[in-house]
Amino acid sequence: MGLLSVNGGRARFTPRTLRAELRPAARRLAAVAVGFAGGWAVLYGALMPFGLGFVLGFAEDCFAPCAAGAALGVLLHSFGALSLRSICLLCALGAAVAVRWMGAKKLAVTALAGCGTLVGVALCFALGGNGGAELVFYSAADALLAAAMGLCLRRFAPEQPGAGMLLVGAAAAAALGSVQLWKLWPGVAVCAALELYLCCKGQAKAALAACAVLGAALCGADPAFAPAAAGLSCATAAAAVLAPGQRIETVAAYAGGCVTGALCVQPPGNAFQYLFNVCGALAVVSALPAGWLAPEPEEKAAPAPMDRPRFSAAATRLEQVAQSLSSLAETVNDVYDALPHRQEDFHWVIDNTYDTLCFNCGRRETCWKQEYAATMEGMEALRPLLENGGLEAAQLPGQLSRCIHPAALCAAAGRSFALYRSRKEARIHAEAMRTALTEQYSAVAEALGVLGEQLGRPGDPEPYKSGRVADLFTALGSPPQECAVTLDDLGRTHAAVTLPRTRFSAQELDALAGEVGRICRRTLETPQVLSCKGLTTLLFSEKPALRAVFGMAGAAARGSISGDAVQQFCSPAAAQMILCDGMGTGRPAAVDGNLAAELTARLLKAGFTAELAARLVNVALALKSEDESGATLDLISVDLYTGTARLFKAGAAPGFLVHGGRVRAVGDASLPVGILGGVNGQSRVVHLTAGDYAVLVSDGLLVDGPGWVAKQLELSAAAGEAPDKLAKTLVETARARAQKTGRPDDITAAVLRLEKCG
Incomplete structure (x- = not known):
């Protein structure tokens, strides 16, 4: 089934496509909510580590929304009044986000920026006579706890059951624990409902773990909740041990544990308020559909x-x-x-x-x-x-x-x-x-x-789907030697099937993608085929949200041999475009340019990053011959799932990006590869969407500067020109301008346009 179905000439989204479109937005909205809870939560009346810890540990697509939610939580918690602690935390959040936006991947760098800013700003206030040593002490404690949380979230994703999810739950419990609405204690009610839900699902270990962590968070938010947390612990232990996975019996055991726990509440008047909130949680969970509380099948x-x-x-x-x-x-x-x-x-x-x-x-x-x-x-x-x-x-x-x-x-x-x-x-x-x-x-x-x-x-395995995919190939007469269906960190489905050496036609591969996608309930791309030593491996990947359309055109300075070389191709998850300009013109430059482009393309297909590929190409050019060899390297790699584009330039002319109809040049001066012992290249990360263009050009096209190129790109993008036509227009115009100036050079333009997958 396709991504779009046509009815009466109008395209409509299928449920699968709608979920694929909404999933990134839902992740970001959830990150905002979690960040707000982390910014609102206060432990022991002084510590506020959750917001910064989540920003340090969340994934690349979620840390910025989380920081926005955390900043909002910090501001609203003090009803808009900026205390010294609030200012310190906001500065730390800003520093952590800025460092991650600049491309920092390691936790140590991000933690040093965020936690160092937190302590540094507090120290500045203290030296200025505001806050004193108490402000520095609490800020340092927040910094240490946030760094520990960031490390935990980097190792245990919050989307999966485990320590990361428990940290998110602790932040929510601490945030709700500081809120009281008349006789309603939202923190106690939500914790009770969650623990009872897990017990009804038969997840006894998860319920006990949640009980311990959430109870500690409630006590940290308000020590007055200690008796209530003890009562919930007693109830969870009773339900998890006596009747896990049995709806009626579990509710009864949990209610009995709550009554027993009520005896621990002092003074006795608070017992009725505690029981009132727990009874509300019991009523809500009991009213859920039976299918929602059924234990997961083994x-x-x-x-x-x-x-x-x-x-x-x-x-x-x-x-x-x-x-x-x-x-x-x-x-x-x-x-x-x-x-x-x-x-x-x-x-x-x-x-x-x-x-x-x-x-x-x-x-x-x-x-x-x-x-x-x-x-x-x-x-x-x-x-x-x-x-x-x-x-x-x-x-x-x-x-x-x-x-x-x-x-x-x-x-x-x-x-x-x-x-x-x-x-x-x-x-x-x-x-x-x-x-x-x-x-x-x-x-x-x-x-x-x-x-x-x-x-x-390799990702989180899905044994049930793996078995069904293996059964599919067995039914087709080719039992697989290995079969694995997994989910990556972003929730995308991947499948790898290893068979004895087998040949497949294009039609057969398309049919297999449809059948495996039906089993996995995802739309899959045509599989990549790898053959080695009598084995054939089929790699299935979820169909991306974007597709790349390429175009290129070129003209040699003299004759028919150009020193520029272009490589354009799509790997399973990214679109790659490479432009290499050999030093000089003619055949020697063509040898260097084509060698650099071909080696870079092979290394990228093998899984090397742009920086590592550039280092190996640099060595190859340096040792190619006794004569000096060199070539510029201009590379852009676009993630077709998220639109994240990574640019790498070594000696290349400025490139151009067209985003939202506006053109901007990217790239600074640097040296080509093959000249020095190392590579002096620059990397940059940008975000593109459907309808955007990425244009790489050789220096011969900029004979009259980049101004006319930007204007031409704006006109062509507004008209929605195809990449081939746009590249041809740029090269022909640049060639006419070069003939007037009398400075001939090889001219090349490579164009990539992103479109929605249909």
């Missing part, structure tokens, strides 16, 4: 989960290999730095000439002792003559005219200078080879580390 164990230890073992081995290669590169560099280095200069030529000729000469004492200064001045004067390629006796300077062996002196000096230059070139070549070797080891080590990390977290 799923049969499928072979897919048994593969996880193998995945983990393979990931560990890859990580060990990566660490070994990285250590090898570091060891080579450390040994090189520790060894003494020869600092040979032209004085070595003079010393070698003396050793081979003058040492056995009868005038040695006169020339090298009595007239040392004049001799050295004459030998220094030989340097430009030797560098120009030859030395004759008639060219000897006046200081050396007294030499009794002029021809032998010229020959000895020439041999010494040739040996000196040979040793210098060998030293430079060895240095280049060492740099290339260690750079290769480091880049491959980082790539293996990334692949090992991906392999170590």
Whole structure:
């Protein structure tokens, strides 16, 4: 079934498509709500760590909405009055969001920015005479707790049952615990309803864990809730132990535990308010449909989960290999730095000439002792003559005219200078080879580390769907050797099926995508086929929300050979576009440009990041030949699920993005790859949507500057031109302008437009 169905000429969304469209918005709205709860919650009347902790730990698509909700919660908790604690927390939230927006991935960097800002602002207030040591102490405690929460959320996603979800529940309980509406205690009522719900579902361990964490959060929000938390703990223990998964019996056991727990409430008058809230929760849960409270059916164990230890073992081995290669590169560099280095200069030529000729000469004492200064001045004067390629006796300077062996002196000096230059070139070549070797080891080590990390977290398995997919292939006469259906961190479905070596036609692959998608209840892309050593692996991925349309055009400066090379393709989750401009024009530039583009494309398809691919391409160009080689590298990778675009430029001309009809140039000056031992590139992350354009150009197209290009792009985007037509228009206009200026160069334009998947 397609994403859109047509009825009477009008397109309508199917339920599956509607869920796919609403899921990202729902995640962000949930992040805002959780952030608001974290900003509102106060522990022990002073600590407010939840909001900052969630911003540090939430995923890339949720941390900014969470920060907005947390800031709103902080402001509303004090009814708009900005206290010193509120100012400190707001500054910390802003710093953490800014650092994550700038591309920081590691928790240590983000935590240092957010927590450091929190403590730093508090310290500034304290030094200024406001707040005192108490403000610094509480801010430091908030910073430590927020960093710990961020670490926990990075390791345990809040969308999945576990420590991350319990942290979110604790923030909600603490926020509700500080609210009282007449006789209603929302915190107690919600906690009771949740614990009873889990007991009715037969999830005894989850109920007991929630009881412990939520009870502690209630007590932290208001110590007066300690007796109520003890009563709820007693009720949860009774329901979880005596009758888990049996609706009527569970409700009865929970009610009995609540009555027993009421005896712990002092003074006795509070017992009636506690029981009033618990009874309300019991009534709400009891009124839920029976299907909502039915225990989850036990799923049969499928072979897919048994593969996880193998995945983990393979990931560990890859990580060990990566660490070994990285250590090898570091060891080579450390040994090189520790060894003494020869600092040979032209004085070595003079010393070698003396050793081979003058040492056995009868005038040695006169020339090298009595007239040392004049001799050295004459030998220094030989340097430009030797560098120009030859030395004759008639060219000897006046200081050396007294030499009794002029021809032998010229020959000895020439041999010494040739040996000196040979040793210098060998030293430079060895240095280049060492740099290339260690750079290769480091880049491959980082790539293996990334692949090992991906392999170590293959996603949450879905055994039931894995078994049904395996049954499908068995019914088709090709039993799979391995079959795994998983959900990634963003809730996207992936399926991997390994079969004996089998050939599939395009029609068969499309039919398989439809059948596997029907089993998984998702719309899947045509699978990627990998064949190796008698096995065929089919990789199914959920159909993205966007698709990429490519276009390109080019013109050579002279003749038909251009030094520019373009690669445009789609991997299972991203659209990739590469433009490489070889140095110069003609065939040599074409060799460098095509080599850089082809190697980059292969590395990206293999799973390397843009930065790692650039480092390996840099080494390849540096060692390609004895002549200097270099090429610019311009790359954009667009996530077709989220629209996140990552740009990488090394020596490339500015590119252009058209977002919402407005054009902006991106890119700063840098050096091409293949020139230096390392790569001087720049990365940037932007967000694109359907209808946006990304345009990469070579420097030949900007012969008259970027102004006319921006205007042309605005006109073409407003008209909705196809990428091929837009690229052709840019190249033809640039070629006409270059002919007027008389500065011909290779001209290339590569265009990508995003469209909604239909």
